[in-house]
Amino acid sequence: MSAEEDFSRSVVTEPHSGGLIAEAADMIGAAGSIVVSTGAGMSRESGVRTFRGEEGLWKEYRAEDLASIEGIRKDPALVWEWYRERLKACQELEPHAGYYALVSMQNGKGILPLITQNVDGLHQKAGVKDVIELHGNLRTASCIDSCGVSRVQMTGDLFEKLPPRCSCGSILRPDVVLFGEQLPEQALSRAFRLADSCDLMMVIGTSMVVYPASSLPLIALRRGVKVIEINPEETPLSSLDGVLSLRYTAGSVLPELVKAVYGV
Numbered sequence: 001m002s003a004e005e006d007f008s009r010s011v012v013t014e015p016h017s018g019g020l021i022a023e024a025a026d027m028i029g030a031a032g033s034i035v036v037s038t039g040a041g042m043s044r045e046s047g048v049r050t051f052r053g054e055e056g057l058w059k060e061y062r063a064e065d066l067a068s069i070e071g072i073r074k075d076p077a078l079v080w081e082w083y084r085e086r087l088k089a090c091q092e093l094e095p096h097a098g099y100y101a102l103v104s105m106q107n108g109k110g111i112l113p114l115i116t117q118n119v120d121g122l123h124q125k126a127g128v129k130d131v132i133e134l135h136g137n138l139r140t141a142s143c144i145d146s147c148g149v150s151r152v153q154m155t156g157d158l159f160e161k162l163p164p165r166c167s168c169g170s171i172l173r174p175d176v177v178l179f180g181e182q183l184p185e186q187a188l189s190r191a192f193r194l195a196d197s198c199d200l201m202m203v204i205g206t207s208m209v210v211y212p213a214s215s216l217p218l219i220a221l222r223r224g225v226k227v228i229e230i231n232p233e234e235t236p237l238s239s240l241d242g243v244l245s246l247r248y249t250a251g252s253v254l255p256e257l258v259k260a261v262y263g264v
């Protein structure tokens with residue numbers, strides 16, 4: 001059984017509001033440059049456990065023991081065991097229909113920069129080409145003491161003996177943004193530039209409470225640029241002027257939206 005079949009069974013089918021979807025499709029069709037911003041809700045539909053909310057991983061672990069530099073230095077083997085499990089869980093996931101709809105949109109537009117707060121790599125797995133990862137990624141690791149060794153692929157070899165060591169003798173750390181760390185500067189500045197230059201922004205599956213991702217649509221709105229929000233829950237963004245809020249899951253509404261624009 002494919003993940004898409006699995007996904008389709010998990011979606012609660014409800015009649016979509018054709019009017020709003022048609023309006024959103026018109027906006028997408030007319031826009032010259034679209035920027036997409038995705039958050040945890042997008043991953044959750046594929047089964048990724050998130051850090052916030054009832055089912056969050058933080059209910060089982062103390063965040064400061066796992067996702068901080070201090071935590072890694074204190075008990076690197078424990079932390080790396082956790083990251084190994086997390087990576088394995090992510091690798092086993094398949095992108096849902098919403099991810100593939102974004103690939104179709106990318107193909108239709110020719111270019112579609114995608115900003116994400118997710119570290120699971122599901123957009124890339126689906127085939128999106130230009131992914132800006134605000135919170136880093138789970139695919140690579142770097143020297144915790146910044147000796148110059150970076151972006152070491154997290155493959156099976158790396159996990160043979162925990163914690164994985166850098167060639168300098170120090171330990172490696174995953175290239176995800178840890179608690180108390182700054183976001184990757186290049187990714188962040190590109191995200192702000194895109195928010196400041198796009199014709200349309202789509203905000204998908206983000207709770208709009210995590211800064212700075214939450215500020216990106218506000219930058220677009222301030223310039224009079226419209227925002228399409230896709231989220232089953234209402235967020236602080238939903239009721240703002242210039243926002244068309246589609247209250248559905250990405251996996252249920254994105255394929256319908258893209259089909260309305262491109263017929264595929």
Ligand SMILES: [Zn+2]
Nearest residue numbers: 143147166168
């Ligand atoms: Zn090193």
